[in-house]
Amino acid sequence: MNLFDEKRIRGLYWDGESLHFIEQTKLPHSEEVIVTRDWRVIVDAIKRLAIRGAPAIGVAAAFACVLAWREDENQKAWNDKLELIESARPTAVNLSYAVRRIRETMQAGDEEDCDANITSEAEKIAIEDDAMCESIAKHGIQLFKPGTRVLTHCNTGALVTYGIGTALGIIQHAWQTKNIEQVYACEARPLGQGSRLTMWELGKLGIPATLLTDSASGRLMQDGKIDCVILGADRIAANGDTANKVGTFILATLASRFEIPFYVAAPSTTFDLNISSGQNIEIEYRDADEVRNCYTHQASPKDVNVYNPAFDITPAELITAIIREDGVFYPPYDFTERST
Ligand code: MRU
Numbered sequence: 001m002n003l004f005d006e007k008r009i010r011g012l013y014w015d016g017e018s019l020h021f022i023e024q025t026k027l028p029h030s031e032e033v034i035v036t037r038d039w040r041v042i043v044d045a046i047k048r049l050a051i052r053g054a055p056a057i058g059v060a061a062a063f064a065c066v067l068a069w070r071e072d073e074n075q076k077a078w079n080d081k082l083e084l085i086e087s088a089r090p091t092a093v094n095l096s097y098a099v100r101r102i103r104e105t106m107q108a109g110d111e112e113d114c115d116a117n118i119t120s121e122a123e124k125i126a127i128e129d130d131a132m133c134e135s136i137a138k139h140g141i142q143l144f145k146p147g148t149r150v151l152t153h154c155n156t157g158a159l160v161t162y163g164i165g166t167a168l169g170i171i172q173h174a175w176q177t178k179n180i181e182q183v184y185a186c187e188a189r190p191l192g193q194g195s196r197l198t199m200w201e202l203g204k205l206g207i208p209a210t211l212l213t214d215s216a217s218g219r220l221m222q223d224g225k226i227d228c229v230i231l232g233a234d235r236i237a238a239n240g241d242t243a244n245k246v247g248t249f250i251l252a253t254l255a256s257r258f259e260i261p262f263y264v265a266a267p268s269t270t271f272d273l274n275i276s277s278g279q280n281i282e283i284e285y286r287d288a289d290e291v292r293n294c295y296t297h298q299a300s301p302k303d304v305n306v307y308n309p310a311f312d313i314t315p316a317e318l319i320t321a322i323i324r325e326d327g328v329f330y331p332p333y334d335f336t337e338r339s340t
Helices: 039-048 054-072 075-086 093-108 111-143 167-176 193-205 214-222 248-257
Strands: 012-014 019-022 033-036 148-152 180-186 209-212 228-231 235-237 242-245 262-265 311-314 321-324 327-329
Touching: 012 054, 012 111, 019 039, 019 054, 033 039, 039 054, 039 075, 054 075, 054 093, 054 111, 075 093, 093 111, 111 167, 111 228, 111 262, 111 321, 111 327, 148 167, 148 214, 167 180, 167 193, 167 228, 167 262, 180 193, 180 214, 193 209, 209 214, 214 248, 228 248, 242 248, 248 262, 248 311
Parallel strands: 148 180, 148 228, 180 209, 228 262, 262 321
Antiparallel strands: 012 019, 019 033, 235 242, 242 311, 321 327
């Protein structure tokens, strides 16, 4: 399987025995794939952001659970490994969702069929993710009309799902149906998911795109160059509050200031309806060196204090609509109802 096939980039691929994944930390300089049967390699990849983005983290975690079982088929050891897998990153709820599904499948199945049962459940999680991306894109394009200039943040495409992506999947469909004039992508410092990954994906798709520093977004909107903002999510609370890549809250606040529609696209696996608001979402704080260094170059005096949240929370009141695989939701958000 060529994960870099021009016709369909795949961030992840499961061949029944091994997980293949694009080493995202190396992009765009080098296009490398890691093929592994070791669950520890997957956990490490999630922590390092070699595998990243909420849906991809969930799918990869499901296969990590399968590989962890195959290591020694020992229930007690497996439960301990699942805890390590589940705690690889805290904010994207897709991770605990996937591990819970695999754990429940194991508990519900016959002892002789453990491997087959959990493997088929992990494959189901991946296939469902692919299908949800397609449905999100179909619902999302109704929000676009010819000539749309759209701003996005972080990276939400094929690299971070088992399918075409969430927000970037919508952008891809809107481009194919001639409803996009230009995509603007924020850099997403400190790790450049926008500059390194979204610009790389848009380039492969042949979609016209312009990169900006995160702090240029206000000027861009003030300049009248943006018709809507669309991005993904790591966790959405029952009231619609949304955790996503740090900087999302700034964009939502600016979009509200300029009366620009602000859209979030995510599969149901990213919704955490057990929590009433974003206040209950754990935000991951990452290593200070990510900010002290600009990629590989030192960008500040060595030991400066750093504030480095990976995500922020955008209050639901700033979100114009949320696109899920079953439709488009508008405020006041009630995700237990079917969407309009
Ligand atoms: O820290 P990252 O790169 O994993 O953050 C990812 C994001 O914030 C994405 O926008 C989100 O997971 C949606 S992916 C479809």
